[in-house]
Amino acid sequence: MSANPFHIDPERARAEVEAFRRKVEAGMETLKNVGPIELGTTPREAVYTEDKLTLWHFKGTKKPSAKVPLLICYALVNTPWMVDLQEDRSMVRNLLEQGEDVYLIDWGYPDGADRWLTLEDYIDGYLDRCVDVIRRRHALDAINLLGICQGGVFSLCYAALHGDKVKNLITMVTPVDFHTPDNMLSHWARNVDIDLFVDTIGNVPADLMNFAYLTLKPLRLNQQKYVAMVDILDNPKEVENFLRMEKWIFDSPDQAGETFRQFTRDFFQKNLLIQGKATVGGKVIDLGTITQPVLNIYAEQDHLVPPAASLPLKDVVGSKDYTVLPFPGGHIGIYVSGRAQKLVPPAIHEWLAAR
């Protein structure tokens, strides 16, 4: 008796394998004809650069109706083009259409020269100077800040340090409590000797980061995804979308060593942010000092930043004007899914317009 518990007709199985093989063969033609894959389709202008960083200002088809610009602060892991992946999947484009005036920080690709950049350099340095540039361009005391994932953590720290420069704060898929029982990344990082790790490898290579992310769901992300790709190989448009996402996933920046050390130790391992004990440049981050309106958007099926990691923001933030917005999707779907295009930018715009 074989260990096979299923009774699939052998002839049918053979035919299925043969059909699969033919699909792969035919699909090679589609792959050969795929042109270069580009991300970030919305017209934009660089308004400030420093080291590897570029501050982009997006150009919409109409003049923004919002008087206060919105700065998007993305995470250091991956490039920020997830928010402007392609024409019909672009949070940026949809925010512009709503009337927002959108800026984006592109942190660039750190190299060995950036190995010693700290959280202070990123948050109290680069981010602060980008905010100042926008404030000066618009002659405003404060602007709206939208932080995504790790960029959301940066934005929270920034708002706690420079509350006078932030009019409204939006966090998207942002962890606040790093020790929830369903946080796999944090669980794995807990016992790693992070000093030995960073002292040894310096900047953390993007491939290493991606490897860790792939092992969160190893079979789905390393195997099943590519098996499913065969189903779309006869559709050039779908293949292009698939490959665009692949490019975004794997075209990732390395992580500046010192920042990685601090972030992993203080946030993932010690969970200091929610305890009010995290520091940036020696200054304590007290989320209770954030009194401006806060919109916290989280993804209900997020496997990287589980909802339970985001939701405690309500209990620690000092704002009396706190709104939480659940999105029915995952960590990436919140930017690129068709549903996200319809739901998220209008919700952000309406929330801002009311304040």
Place this chain on the structure above:
Amino acid sequence: MADKPNDFIDQYQAFVRQGVEAWAKQFDPGAAPTEAPSADIVGRLFAGLGGFGDWMRAFTSGESPATPFAHGTPPFGQPGPAEGFAPFGYGPPPGAAPGSDGFDEWARVARETLSMPALGLTREQQEEQQALLRAWIDYAQQYARYQALLQRVQDRAGDTMRSQGMPTDADSLRTVYDRWVNFSEESYAQAAMSEEFREVYAALVNAQMHLKVLQQRQVERFAVQAGLPTRREVDSLGERLQAVRRELRQMQGLATEVEVLRAEVAALRGAPGAAERRSGASRKDVGAKAAPARAAVKKVSARKVATKSGATKKSAVAKNAAGKKAAAKKVAPKKVARGKTR
């Protein structure tokens, strides 16, 4: 099996000799180039499909696929410690893969021998090389623990799948495959959140880093001898440079504060005859006068930074922004800026 000290010493000498040869080969221009990279699209596609193919073969023969979680993903971006592989070619005897009894026995003897004190002129180098070998043994064993854990995860998934019995909707291999992936991922997620996984995972990462840092020391030693700059030197320079940049920013911030305070003091004192005009002025008025001074200082400061950093490529952008900024300041009074703008 190297179970006698003399055997080990012979092997150790061979290891050192091979190490020097391996190092020297790095500078051999006649050495064969590394394999050309394959097209990423096709490579990744077939890596995934390879796993599916393995699964189908195993499934149709009624076997459980072996460690599918590791398929195509070596640990932390590097090849795993395969059988017979070790730094500089020294390793366990044939047939003794990490995780096997043969390997463990070899590791025990090797560890004992590698703990013997080194002597003579090259004792420091010998100690480093002994430490390197011990670190490799540790890494190989931690890697084997990790693989064993993954295999248990897969076995559990297989058991669960078999215990579910014949599903009514499993009418194709693909359906069964997707179901198998579901079971496997569930089993993996459960294991991945366990205390054991956390410990094994960290031990593997720590062991790999320990091995790597010792390898780096070897390379550093060679580089120093060859008069080449080393990673450590470059890191030291980078660290000092970044500290200076940070200090400079801090001083510029303080200078800005001083300028603001000076402007406020000047406004408070006023020009000759301004005392009378100021007598009825509120604090708010003073602040309003001070604000442009603050803005002016910040603009100057920003230009200074741009110039000092020497980044010519950004100068056009910065100038453009500064121009717009100045224009915006002129037309937008402070009151408007602070008002409700939405």
